[in-house]
Amino acid sequence: MRQPCVAGNWKMYKTIEEARQLVIELATGLAGVPGVEKVLCPPFTTLLAVRALLEGTDLGLGAQDMHWEKEGAYTGEVSPVMLAELCRYVILGHSERRTYFGETDATVNLKTKAALAYGLVPIVCVGETLAEYEAGQTGEVVGRQVRLGLAGLELPADFPLVIAYEPVWAIGTGRASTAQDANAVIADIIRPAVAGLYGAQAAQAVRVLYGGSVKASNAAEFFHQPDIDGALVGGASLKHAEFIAIVQAAAS
Ligand code: PGA
Numbered sequence: 001m002r003q004p005c006v007a008g009n010w011k012m013y014k015t016i017e018e019a020r021q022l023v024i025e026l027a028t029g030l031a032g033v034p035g036v037e038k039v040l041c042p043p044f045t046t047l048l049a050v051r052a053l054l055e056g057t058d059l060g061l062g063a064q065d066m067h068w069e070k071e072g073a074y075t076g077e078v079s080p081v082m083l084a085e086l087c088r089y090v091i092l093g094h095s096e097r098r099t100y101f102g103e104t105d106a107t108v109n110l111k112t113k114a115a116l117a118y119g120l121v122p123i124v125c126v127g128e129t130l131a132e133y134e135a136g137q138t139g140e141v142v143g144r145q146v147r148l149g150l151a152g153l154e155l156p157a158d159f160p161l162v163i164a165y166e167p168v169w170a171i172g173t174g175r176a177s178t179a180q181d182a183n184a185v186i187a188d189i190i191r192p193a194v195a196g197l198y199g200a201q202a203a204q205a206v207r208v209l210y211g212g213s214v215k216a217s218n219a220a221e222f223f224h225q226p227d228i229d230g231a232l233v234g235g236a237s238l239k240h241a242e243f244i245a246i247v248q249a250a251a252s
Contacts, residue, residue, distance in 0.1 A: 002207050004223065004250040005162060005230040007039035007123060008237025009064060009091060009211075019046035023053045025240035030059060036230070036250045039089050039123075040237075044078055047086045062089025062123065065097055068110035070118070080118035090115050091232070093149055094125045095168045105148035112161075116153060121160040123232065124149055125211070126190070130169035138167075139189045146193035155198065163190060163208045164232040170212025172234060179218075182210045183225035191227065216245035223250050 014022065019042050030038055041062040042050050051061055063086075067077035083090055092115065093108035108124060115122040126145035128138045142165065155161060165186055170177050177185075186208045195203035210222045211232030222228050230250055236242040 002205070002229045003035065003037055005037040005039065005207055005209060006243075006247045006250050007041060007062065007089070007091070007162075007164075007209065007230070007232050008243055009094070009232055009234050010040070010042045010237060011064070011096070011234060012043060013238055014042060014046060016046050016049045019043075019050055020053060022238065022240060023050050026243060027053065027057050027059060029240060029244035030247055031057065033244075033247050033251050036247055038247055041089065041091055041123075051086055060089055061087040062091060062121075063087055064091045064094065066090050066092075066111060066115070066120075068107070068114035070114075080114045080120060084118045084120055087120075089121045089123055089162075091123045091125065091164075093145070095127055095129075095166060095171060099168070105145055108145075108149040109151055112150060113153060116155065116160065121162060123162040123164055123209070125164045125166050125232070127166040127168050127171075127212070133167060133169055138185060142185060142189050143193045146190055147197065150194065150197060153198075155202070159202065159205045161206055163194075163206060164211045165190060165208060166211035166232060168212075172213070174213050176213035176218055177210070179210075179221040179225050179228070182222065183227050186210075186225075186227040214246060216242045216249070219246040219249040220252075 039060040070081045092111045097103040112122045128141040132141045191203040207229040209230045209232045210228050214231040214233045215236045
């Protein structure tokens with residue numbers, strides 16, 4: 001049985017004070033929602049403040065990117081060692097990083113290996129662009145992203161790896177994939193690609209989230225699909241009532 005996971009990707013939103021306010025609302029609303037792994041991924045600058053507020057709750061904390069080296073002359077970067085002091089999860093390979101900041105399957109692979117080496121749980125994002133979707137290349141693109149991004153990992157026995165399938169055309173557009181289509185990509189492309197790398201058992205153990213315009217009103221449809229294990233939520237994770245309702249949908 002795979003435990004559902006709902007992660008909020010706050011992107012480049014929230015000052016420390018704004019983050020505090022949101023976390024206080026979330027911690028109250030999410031207390032006692034059982035059976036769902038809940039993760040907040042706020043900006044780096046707020047991690048310490050958010051971490052203090054999450055103490056004693058069952059909410060996990062994550063970052064939105066990192067470098068793969070443990071330290072070095074990499075101006076502006078943050079290392080896995082630094083993150084491991086603060087949080088347990090890290091989003092890697094988000095399409096915004098791929099589109100705007102030159103992230104590639106090769107750098108996603110380096111980062112994923114580094115995250116695991118330093119005890120972090122990587123949430124690795126994959127997904128096709130609109131042009132690729134329209135050209136019928138979803139399977140090819142997503143399969144490649146999984147094969148290259150996740151190649152050669154040393155996976156601990158408790159299998160701390162999460163994949164998020166996020167069609168780029170669905171992110172921030174209000175145009176979510178249908179739950180059936182997202183499930184089919186996960187069942188027919190992503191799990192088989194993981195099976196090709198790590199075997200059938202790993203393919204069944206890995207949690208695969210859907211992301212892209214998930215909100216309170218559509219979350220349950222996704223969670224009812226057999227191969228979707230939760231959601232990576234962007235815009236709706238900034239509104240406490242929406243995020244709480246999405247987590248509740250994952251619990252029921
Ligand atoms: P969205 O973003 O929920 O705002 O579409 C999802 C994501 O980027 O992870």
